[in-house]
Amino acid sequence: MPELPFPLPTVQQVIFAMIALLTVFGALVVVLAPNLFHSALGLVAAFFGAAGVYIIAEAEFVGVSQVLIYVGAISTLITFAIMLTRGMMFGATSPRNRQWGTAAIITALTFIVLWAIVSSVPWPAVGEPIPEGHAIIAGLGRAFVNEYVIPFLLLAMLLLVALAGAIVLARDRK
Amino acid sequence: MNWSDALIQLQYDLGAPRELSWLVEGVTYFIGAFILANAALLLALLLIWITRKVISRIQDRIGPNRVGPYGLFQTVADALKLLSKEDITPASADKVSYLLAPVLSVVGVLMTLAVIPFGPGLIGADLNVAVLYLVALGSLGIMAALMAGWGSNNKYALLAGFRVVAQLLSYEIPMVLAMLAPVLLVGTMSMQGIAEAQSLYLGPINLGLGWFIFLLPGAFLIYLIAALAEAEQTPFDLLEAESELVAGFHIEYSGMKFAMFFLAQFLNSFFLGAIAVVLFLGGWQGPLAGQVPLLGPIYFLAKTFFVYVVIQWIKGTFPRVRIDQMMQFAWKVLVPLVLALITAQMIIMKLPLPMWINYLLLLAANIAVVVVVLNILGNYFQREQVRSKRAFEPRSLIGTMQPVQSSSGD
Numbered sequence: 001m002p003e004l005p006f007p008l009p010t011v012q013q014v015i016f017a018m019i020a021l022l023t024v025f026g027a028l029v030v031v032l033a034p035n036l037f038h039s040a041l042g043l044v045a046a047f048f049g050a051a052g053v054y055i056i057a058e059a060e061f062v063g064v065s066q067v068l069i070y071v072g073a074i075s076t077l078i079t080f081a082i083m084l085t086r087g088m089m090f091g092a093t094s095p096r097n098r099q100w101g102t103a104a105i106i107t108a109l110t111f112i113v114l115w116a117i118v119s120s121v122p123w124p125a126v127g128e129p130i131p132e133g134h135a136i137i138a139g140l141g142r143a144f145v146n147e148y149v150i151p152f153l154l155l156a157m158l159l160l161v162a163l164a165g166a167i168v169l170a171r172d173r174k
Numbered sequence: 175m176n177w178s179d180a181l182i183q184l185q186y187d188l189g190a191p192r193e194l195s196w197l198v199e200g201v202t203y204f205i206g207a208f209i210l211a212n213a214a215l216l217l218a219l220l221l222i223w224i225t226r227k228v229i230s231r232i233q234d235r236i237g238p239n240r241v242g243p244y245g246l247f248q249t250v251a252d253a254l255k256l257l258s259k260e261d262i263t264p265a266s267a268d269k270v271s272y273l274l275a276p277v278l279s280v281v282g283v284l285m286t287l288a289v290i291p292f293g294p295g296l297i298g299a300d301l302n303v304a305v306l307y308l309v310a311l312g313s314l315g316i317m318a319a320l321m322a323g324w325g326s327n328n329k330y331a332l333l334a335g336f337r338v339v340a341q342l343l344s345y346e347i348p349m350v351l352a353m354l355a356p357v358l359l360v361g362t363m364s365m366q367g368i369a370e371a372q373s374l375y376l377g378p379i380n381l382g383l384g385w386f387i388f389l390l391p392g393a394f395l396i397y398l399i400a401a402l403a404e405a406e407q408t409p410f411d412l413l414e415a416e417s418e419l420v421a422g423f424h425i426e427y428s429g430m431k432f433a434m435f436f437l438a439q440f441l442n443s444f445f446l447g448a449i450a451v452v453l454f455l456g457g458w459q460g461p462l463a464g465q466v467p468l469l470g471p472i473y474f475l476a477k478t479f480f481v482y483v484v485i486q487w488i489k490g491t492f493p494r495v496r497i498d499q500m501m502q503f504a505w506k507v508l509v510p511l512v513l514a515l516i517t518a519q520m521i522i523m524k525l526p527l528p529m530w531i532n533y534l535l536l537l538a539a540n541i542a543v544v545v546v547v548l549n550i551l552g553n554y555f556q557r558e559q560v561r562s563k564r565a566f567e568p569r570s571l572i573g574t575m576q577p578v579q580s581s582s583g584d
Contacts, residue, residue, distance in 0.1 A: 010196075011196045011200075035268075037268070037271070037324055038268075038270065038271075041270070041271065041321070044317060060301060060302055060303050061302070061303050061306070064303045064306045064307050064310050065306065065310075067310040067313060068306065068309055068310040068313065071310070071313045071314075071317065072309075072310060072312065072313030072316065072346075073313075075313075075317065076313070076316055076317075076320070076339060076343065079320055080336075080339070083324065083332070083336075136302070137302065137303065137363065138361075
């Protein structure tokens with residue numbers, strides 16, 4: 001077998017590249033599609049890609065939660081909002097407005113800053129792989145009810161307040 | 175022994191080089207996925223036949239009996255007919271969503287198979303978060319319905335799509351909370367772990383009868399009702415009410431694309447039954463399942479087909495509900511009920527008592543909570559009904575079964 005000038009990519013790298021392509025493609029559809037519903041579908045694809053990245057990083061729980069919450073709840077909400085605004089549903093709207101130049105510059109600058117940070121920080125090398133059959137969620141659950149119980153309860157309160165507010169806004173007044 | 179380990183070992187024995195372990199693993203998982211996916215699609219033929227036969231018997235008919243023995247190949251003929259039909263795409267449909275939706279709905283259902291344990295060691299992927307994964311898959315079906323409804327560019331399809339999403343989202347909540355009950359009891363979300371926990375040892379022999387339905391009948395009932403709604407089965411099949419709504423969100427689909435939605439629906443009701451079997455009916459557990467590994471898949475399939483037949487029995491027996499009744503039932507009956515059940519279960523599991531008293535308490539609490547909550551809600555709904563009737567009914571007639579006299583007279 002002749003020597004290759006570069007090492008062969010591992011299976012993980014190939015899968016990561018495919019997932020990254022899906023995510024980037026979805027994100028591009030979100031901003032470039034002339035139809036808002038297509039943008040929403042692109043957003044779903046991007047969310048799926050992000051979930052894939054989590055699963056490659058062996059954070060199954062975060063990955064599945066990502067699909068459950070972002071694809072299941074938030075995308076559906078966005079789609080409903082789009083569908084209920086008449087006129088945006090069908091037909092093309094321009095994906096650009098007058099500020100697109102400014103937005104492009106800011107995006108480019110943010111990308112440069114992020115790229116500089118990501119490439120200069122000495123990221124810790126991967127530790128040992130998680131032992132077989134070890135459930136991360138158990139530790140996560142314990143952390144929620146011990147160390148982080150107050151932030152956890154505050155978040156729950158926030159959601160409860162949002163829920164109550166939505167019900168108050170939506171009910172018919174008598 | 176895991177099936178994938180056995181298959182990998184077989185490939186090495188056949189002379190696969192050790193350096194190519196990633197290829198060997200890839201081939202193994204490809205074989206597993208290939209068998210599961212194709213078996214599921216063939217299974218759908220059988221499921222449709224069972225449905226038609228069961229419903230025919232309930233309605234005092236014979237059902238398909240011309241093609242093949244007992245009419246077994248009727249579905250094959252129907253599938254061939256659908257394949258040869260003209261494939262219409264509406265001119266003003268949105269091509270991407272219109273074409274992607276049928277595929278997505280089948281894929282979302284087929285992915286369920288990955289975490290279903292058919293027997294000891296016979297599971298596609300024993301995920302740590304399998305129960306959550308199953309719930310997340312439901313969102314794929316919702317997206318597919320939305321895409322089909324919107325992509326067809328038909329007002330009726332769009333409205334039906336909205337109704338599907340409302341129904342699926344509403345019934346997902348009681349379903350997830352009911353699935354939480356066995357998860358709490360076992361302390362793991364892995365499907366294999368839940369199935370293994372439902373053993374019952376009598377000395378060294380595994381009777382395999384420690385099913386959670388004996389401890390959590392209330393949770394099982396709620397799961398079954400919510401699963402009926404998730405699978406769009408009677409009494410919650412108002413989305414595709416064939417006689418009134420011309421099939422709801424897939425009204426514009428024809429030929430094989432229509433068949434895809436049909437397939438997804440049948441497989442979904444079967445798989446939701448399979449999940450019920452794993453969570454509440456002991457999965458592959460049964461007498462001597464631990465000693466004779468071959469019995470595991472047989473028990474599992476027998477139970478799943480039994481649940482499927484029960485679902486068809488319900489389908490042949492119950493009338494359809496209205497959409498407002500359906501939504502009220504989800505939010506005002508099932509959600510409070512399942513919340514009360516889960517709370518009671520959590521408190522009982524934390525009591526410092528011997529295990530068997532704990533289990534007895536769980537069973538008692540399950541039954542008690544169901545009875546109490548249904549009583550309270552029943553009283554509430556009766557008052558509601560009386561109050562709403564007062565608006566247009568003479569006071570003296572409330573509570574009697576007499577029809578309202580029209581004021582104009584005859």
